[in-house]
Amino acid sequence: MPPRPTKAIPSAVRPTSPEIMESVRKIGDCFAIAGEFVLGEEISSGLINATYRATYQREDGSQDRYVLQRINEKVFTDPHAVMRNIETVTRHINWKVLRVKKDASGQTINLYPARGGKCYAEGPGGGVWRCYNYIEACRTYDVVENTRQAYQAAFAFGAFQDLVSDLTADDLKETLPNFHHTPQRIANLEKSIAADPKGRVAQVAEEIQFIRDRAHWTSKVIDGLADGSIPLRVTHNDTKINNVMIDAKTDQAVCVIDLDTVMPGSTLYDFGDLVRTATSPAPEDETNLDLVTMQMPMFEGLVEGYLDAAGGFLEPAEIDLLAFSGKLIALEIGVRFLTDFIDGDNYFKTTRENHNLDRCRTQLKLVESIEAQEGQMEKFVRRIARNL
Ligand code: GN1
């Protein structure tokens, strides 16, 4: 069946309500924002944190918008360390961008100070909140619409890796240890299978088998990092396609967002998550698996964009595994969705029954599609890498 025409999901900003208005106003008050609060709305994308958009009006009538976000403390048990990491990274990037561009007018993600001078605020109802500039005239896509967007997104993440490449592992705290340790993720799945707290294991025998059949190749990157054949670098670690802001008119990637997981890691995690989220014409939670497929032209756009930005510093061992990384991360996230389904949906936000199971099935279908095309994918990477 030919893939259906790709349709990006429109803005994830929800219609507001008096309750949302009130709580956004209260949180906004904790930050040094100029002007009068006029509107608070919820942004529903993102599976972990609670995110809002706040609009303020200045005396001259102009309006500025901000993103207010509460860190999910069940996931990030040390939110202050997350904020320290983000402060380190955004300062470093701004300093570098300023040097190259001579002015800071480019749209980069920036933290706004809270009253009192810290880069975060403890909310009135608890929790750790931060405030970012809202990047105007841009949007995020849950599904890429064309190869230009794929190229741009991969270029943006490659450029991001380049910008943080001179930070060291000591500059950042590993806030989520073993975040991309795929064998560890599988071990966690096995624990959940054994515990079966919600009696859901019986209905996922096929998915479990699919994963067990592939466990033997999941330590490739982790082993490479351990024996030094793959370099440990500072990476983004959550490069799904809706974590890059794309100019709605030009399709140009403006900046990468969601810096919560910036930590020491492998470039392959970042490239792999791009393959996972930017090559299929269907969203992450698609229920019609016939629509889920790794589209070669999108992969080609990713490779070209990524190598244009990162080709200068990547080592051959990393380039050799670019095609493999897509199937690794698709399987890894599939494992995490399945684990959460078995555990009773405690980690990822869900909005319908079996949501995590649907997400898992999409990932596994993508793994299959990548397996069927891996040779061709590797060949393409080799061809582009020859010209580096
Ligand atoms: C989460 O925060 P968000 O929605 O960008 C998750 C990622 C998963 C992703 C799956 C801290 O990302 O690891 O790949 O959902 N982030 C965390 O959509 O667990």
Ligand code: MG
């Ligand atoms: Mg996130």
